[in-house]
Amino acid sequence: MFDIICKDSNLTYNAYHIAKAFYPTEVIKLQVREEASDFVLMKKDGDVIAKVSYNEKSVLKHEIDCLLYKKLSAITGKELPWGILTGVRPTKIAMEKTMAGMNKDDFVKWIGNELFVSKEKAVLSWNIVKREKEILDKIDAGNGFSLYIGIPFCPTICDYCSFGSGSLDKWGSFVDDYLRVLIKEIKAVGNLVGKKNLQTIYIGGGTPTTLSTKQLELLSSAIEKSFKCGSLLEYTLEAGRSDTITKEKLEVIKRHGITRISINPQTMQQRTLDLVGRQTPIESIVRAFHQARDLGFDNINMDLIAGLPLETAEDMRDTLQQIMVLNPDSLTVHALARKRASNYGRSNDGMANNVTNKYSANGEIEKMLELSKNAADAIKMEPYYLYRQKDIAGNFENIGFAKIDKAGIYNILIMEEIQSIIALGAGATSKIVLPKPISVGNGKTSRYIRSTNDKSIDGYIRRVDEMIQRKEELLCLW
Numbered sequence: 001m002f003d004i005i006c007k008d009s010n011l012t013y014n015a016y017h018i019a020k021a022f023y024p025t026e027v028i029k030l031q032v033r034e035e036a037s038d039f040v041l042m043k044k045d046g047d048v049i050a051k052v053s054y055n056e057k058s059v060l061k062h063e064i065d066c067l068l069y070k071k072l073s074a075i076t077g078k079e080l081p082w083g084i085l086t087g088v089r090p091t092k093i094a095m096e097k098t099m100a101g102m103n104k105d106d107f108v109k110w111i112g113n114e115l116f117v118s119k120e121k122a123v124l125s126w127n128i129v130k131r132e133k134e135i136l137d138k139i140d141a142g143n144g145f146s147l148y149i150g151i152p153f154c155p156t157i158c159d160y161c162s163f164g165s166g167s168l169d170k171w172g173s174f175v176d177d178y179l180r181v182l183i184k185e186i187k188a189v190g191n192l193v194g195k196k197n198l199q200t201i202y203i204g205g206g207t208p209t210t211l212s213t214k215q216l217e218l219l220s221s222a223i224e225k226s227f228k229c230g231s232l233l234e235y236t237l238e239a240g241r242s243d244t245i246t247k248e249k250l251e252v253i254k255r256h257g258i259t260r261i262s263i264n265p266q267t268m269q270q271r272t273l274d275l276v277g278r279q280t281p282i283e284s285i286v287r288a289f290h291q292a293r294d295l296g297f298d299n300i301n302m303d304l305i306a307g308l309p310l311e312t313a314e315d316m317r318d319t320l321q322q323i324m325v326l327n328p329d330s331l332t333v334h335a336l337a338r339k340r341a342s343n344y345g346r347s348n349d350g351m352a353n354n355v356t357n358k359y360s361a362n363g364e365i366e367k368m369l370e371l372s373k374n375a376a377d378a379i380k381m382e383p384y385y386l387y388r389q390k391d392i393a394g395n396f397e398n399i400g401f402a403k404i405d406k407a408g409i410y411n412i413l414i415m416e417e418i419q420s421i422i423a424l425g426a427g428a429t430s431k432i433v434l435p436k437p438i439s440v441g442n443g444k445t446s447r448y449i450r451s452t453n454d455k456s457i458d459g460y461i462r463r464v465d466e467m468i469q470r471k472e473e474l475l476c477l478w
């Protein structure tokens with residue numbers, strides 16, 4: 001048991017995450033005590049193991065983080081690949097430095113000295129930003145926009161999932177009504193966007209292929225009739241769970257111009273899929289992939305997760321061998337994150353808590369990520385986007401790899417926030433990027449205005465007119 005006592009609430013977030021990265025298996029309790037005589041005091045089972053005190057003259061938060069990092073690094077003999085970087089996207093920093101004219105060598109030195117980021121991760125961030133920039137050059141930031149459409153239904157709910165999707169056994173009777181009101185929102189927003197230039201569409205969820213062939217036909221036709229799709233750079237549909245994919249559904253989406261699909265195994269180990277509540281037969285993944293290829297889909301992404309319960313690096317090696325045989329066009333590798341809204345997050349002694357912590361502590365997840373990188377390299381993919389989440393296994397990262405010209409443009413737009421994204425459906429968050437910052441109170445300014453639809457399926461169905469009204473108000477500011 002670790003206790004961290006901070007003098008100021010501003011110090012708790014970083015102190016917690018730095019400590020957690022060094023001691024992933026420990027329970028850490030945080031307290032703020034304004035009267036404390038040290039900035040940060042860290043105790044293990046009641047004994048002081050590290051402190052950042054006044055006589056170190058650290059008045060800046062950043063310096064306090066650095067001192068804590070150095071102390072824990074000296075005690076544990078470990079260095080963290082991402083150093084003290086918590087809560088900020090590494091590529092955001094690399095992008096800012098590139099735009100400011102810094103070169104690669106200086107960036108690697110700077111981020112190593114300032115934030116203790118390893119050379120390997122610094123180079124990775126820099127290379128990704130270089131690739132992102134090539135893609136962002138094609139984006140119409142001022143007059144262009146992207147469209148997100150959420151289908152929040154899945155056959156069953158995976159234990160690690162925090163998307164708020166509804167399982168068919170509980171929510172199946174709502175699907176028709178949901179689709180009816182979603183199409184209402186699609187038509188309304190189609191009328192509101194005027195002459196703006198639609199550049200990417202992403203149908204996500206949930207699992208959009210949970211819809212029947214007829215429902216997919218209705219949805220795709222509504223999108224086609226409501227928006228000008230002539231200058232689309234990318235049109236993605238997440239066909240996440242292969243057991244929901246049929247040849248007929250693939251034919252429908254192909255006919256309606258979808259260019260990119262995701263068939264997501266997460267792992268090719270059947271016992272793991274069964275264990276995490278994702279009872280998808282492995283054969284259906286292979287079957288769906290070949291069906292999609294046979295129908296001419298030439299941009300297929302596959303998602304994997306490193307750190308699933310009871311999986312070892314050997315399981316990942318086997319999974320990657322099977323993926324390399326299929327040879328998708330892009331591969332996204334996530335390190336498992338224990339999200340509070342997932343079944344694992346809700347359960348304190350959940351499987352993921354115990355097992356993932358153990359594996360991240362003994363380097364298993366690091367091996368899995370290294371194997372993924374090598375496999376992506378072997379099938380001629382390069383990293384093109386990267387993000388980190390809170391409580392991510394082993395304090396690592398999620399990386400998207402893609403072949404030339406197969407990078408997921410929408411994924412980069414989400415990260416880089418240079419283009420407005422209008423999001424429809426339950427829980428979907430729209431983000432309007434303004435030409436210049438506006439005041440948001442307390443002396444702060446922002447270039448973004450966000451609006452989130454009702455998160456619950458039944459709430460969204462009931463309140464769709466209100467959601468449309470909000471869109472009208474939001475798009476007036478555009």
Ligand code: SF4
Pocket residue numbers: 153154156157158161162163165205206207240241278
């Ligand atoms: S299939 Fe995807 S969206 Fe559905 S529960 Fe599993 S992880 Fe969540």
